[in-house]
Amino acid sequence: MPEHPLFYDLAYLKGIGPQRAAWLESELGLKTYYDLLTYFPYRYLDRSEVHSLGILVEGPTFVQTRGKILRIEKVGTGKAARLVATLTDGQHYLELIWFQSVQWAESSIRKGEEYLVFGKVSQYKGQVQMAHPELTLWEEWSKKSGPSLSPMYSLTDKLRQRNLNNRWWIGVVRQALDQVSGNVSEILPAYVVDAESLMNRWEALEQAHFPDDPAQLAKALHRFKFEELFFLQFGVLRLKSNRKFQNPGPVFEKVGDMFLRFFHERLPFELTDAQKRVIKEIRADLGTGRQMNRLLQGDVGSGKTMVALMSMLLAADNGYQACLMAPTELLSRQHYDTIQAMLGDLPIRCGLLTGQVKGKARKELLQELYDGSLHLLVGTHALIQEHVHFAKLGLAVIDEQHRFGVEQRAKLWAKAGLAPHILVMTATPIPRTLAMTRYGDLEVSIMNQLPAGRKPVQTLVTAESKRLKMFRFLEQQIQAGRQVYVVYPAIKETEQADLKFLYDGYEAMLRAFPPPHFRLAVVHGQMKSADRDIEMRRFVKGVANLLVATTVIEVGVNVPNASVMVIENAERFGLAQLHQLRGRVGRGSEQSYCILMHKDKPSEEAIQRLKALASTNDGFEIAEMDLKMRGPGDLAGTQQSGSMELRFSDLVEDSHLMHKARLHAEQILVTDPHGTGELSGKLVNAYARFYGQGKNWSKIS
Ligand code: ADP
Ligand code: MG
DSSP states (O other), X not given: OOOOGGGSBGGGSTTTHXXXXXXXXXXXXXXXXXXXXXXXXXXXXETTOOBOGGGOOOOSSEEEEEEEXXXXXXXXXXXXXXXXXXXXXXXOEEEEEESSSHHHHHHHXXXXXXXXXXXXXEEETTEEEEESOEEXXXXXXXXXXXXXXXXEOOOOHHHHHTTOOHHHHHHHHHHHHHHHTTSOOOOSOHHHHHHTTOOOHHHHHHHHHSOSSHHHHHHHHHHHHHXXXXXXXHHHHHHHHHHHHHOBOOOOOOOOHHHHHIIIIIOOSOOOHHHHHHHHHHHHHHTSSBOOEEEEEEOTTSXXXXXXXXHHHHHHHTTOEEEEEOSSHHHHHHHHHHHHHHHTTSSOOEEEEOTTOOHHHHHHHHHHHHHTOOOEEEESGGGGSTTOOOSSEEEEEEESGGGSOHHHHHHHHTTSSSOOEEEEEESSOOOHHHHHHHSTTSEEEEEOOOOTTOOOOEEEEEEGGGHHHHHHHHHHHHHTTOEEEEEOXXXXXXXXXXXXXXXXXXXXXXXXXXXXXXXXXXXXXXXXXXXXXXXXXXXXXXXXXXXXXXXXXXXXXXXXXXXXXXXXXXXXXOHHHHHHHHTTSSOSSSOOEEEEEEOSSOOHHHHHHHHHHHHOOOHHHHHHHHHHHHOGGGSTTOOSTTOOOOSSOOTTTTHHHHHHHHHHHHHXXXXXXXXXXXXXXXXXXXXXXXXXXXXXXXXXX
16 A cells, blocks of 8 residues: 555655654654644644733743844854844833854844744843744734734754754644645545534644634644544444454353352342342343453442352353452452352352462362363462463453453463453443543443442541541540551552551551550551461451551452541542542441541642542542543553553543544444444544554453
8 A cells, every 4th residue: 555645754844854854753753744744733822912012021921022123243152152132112122032043043134124023031130031032024924914823833942952943843834734735535424524513634634733713723623632532432342343243252041050049049138239230231241152341340349249259150050160360369368258158058169379379289279170170260360370271261250450451361361262251340430431442342331339238438537636536536446346447658669668657657556556455467568478468367357456558458358347447648649549448448337437637738639639539439420530630641540551642632621522422433333333334444444544553452352
């Protein structure tokens, strides 16, 4: 396929050449005409506004003014040489200074002429100045009726030092536009352009750089946002639909003995409506003969483990094995214990595989897994090691998936001839727009209901100086038989400073809650995992009544008797993380509390965040707030690969547009699910050309 003119190398553009092209690539990553043309201005200067010389003050923005050159003077020699010109309106004066390109400036400015001058005003020894201004003869400028909004590009110092300044940039953009005109065709379906009243692609490209007026500019930028979101959605939805047709999965057609006996004999409580609904959704997927790829989002404490277990029983009923993978040793063991207790005397064999299962026990376990006598396997990423062979893996459940890398999930895949069904469970609610992007190719189930009888956790925001009051409260709770978590921030647990927090805290706690009356346990990420396990289990079993910890306990730990979560330096945590931590309490029938301790003089913003958290227990609402306050890059669990960068749009601001774009994309795929139609063909090409590079969608499994 001959290269499309939009993708010609920038080196071929007049005014650029190989050297400058190399700079553009190394400084800004721009390689092709298209890269240059979609490197939109970061702002636009209103060129109809000319300030009078008398009102100029120092400031960070670019302004225009006008005046006559009164004097031109060369100062200094060699490297220190500079050119100073004085501009005047007859009453006021402005100094124009060039430190670079002195010769060029000297030769191009004429004394006595009137100029329009453009630049940033600074102040030096009481005198207003402009360094490296752009000058246009006033006579010429006033004749022109060109666009009144002039583009300002975000350039690096290195580029500017090499004279690739804004003015130069405007020139090459014009060149590039000239050369590609006629080659920029519409890539969105015509009826979508109509329905959404979008500006056409070529016009939008021109207007984005040289807008006629602010309204046109807004339309141009809107069009590119829409285009990007549309193709983003088209990409993920197509992947989803392809997978649906191409990946056969094991068929779990019947609900058998294990599931039914469990349901009637063993289920210790009534399922919530949300649990029932999700199990139904999963059952429907498992019967289709296609591979299931489902994301289960359920707020902390919503009872995801039960959903996982019942899905795994369906696998067993249909002659398949199932596994449940958790991010830590502790969680694996906890799941294993829970599942064993729930299964009771049902004839289901469940094993636990972690790094700590060694020697003979490990060998036997692997043998049973291989010969099929083991039905369920719970474990850490030990499950995906090469020498672990399943006889017939039909379903893989991945708990708290954000701790697992994408490649790790792929390895699980390789463990079965037929792609196993995949159920990814996460307690970190993902904002809707982010879910549509990052997990847009997965089916999504949502559990937004807690089991009946839970009392919502009460959240208190309090300053460090109220510590003694907090201690008394903890004492009361412990005396009433409850248990308490005290969590310290250790964002990077490798850092000694962070660990010191924890140890100082631990010692303070020991003094306030002395043994033998009180019993403390301590865990952090740098302990040997065996030691951590011992400490953790003391707390889980109720031997210890106070657990001092870093965020290693964040995910999944289930101690229903714990009723207080104290978080020290809460201002150092993200909202989603705080919500996770809070979810460790409120799991029993007692009223539970979360105490957010902050330093004595927190910033206004920090207080607001903490108060926002205290005002709601709804994880989805919190996820939306977190996204708004911190931006998508920071959100817990979203740093992993498979993420994409958006060039024109913004996940937070343009979520409304994303919904619209998704509806259009969905419709196209519903009409033409196999992608054989003409429209699909065109879109696939356009996608590959403009949005496919560097994004491997198949990596998101
Ligand atoms: P999470 O969704 O955070 O993983 P878990 O699966 O750990 O939640 O469940 C939290 C607690 O709620 C567990 O003690 C579990 O036994 C209990 N639970 C789950 N489902 C129900 C239910 N339908 N009714 C009452 N308690 C339930
Ligand atoms: Mg869980």
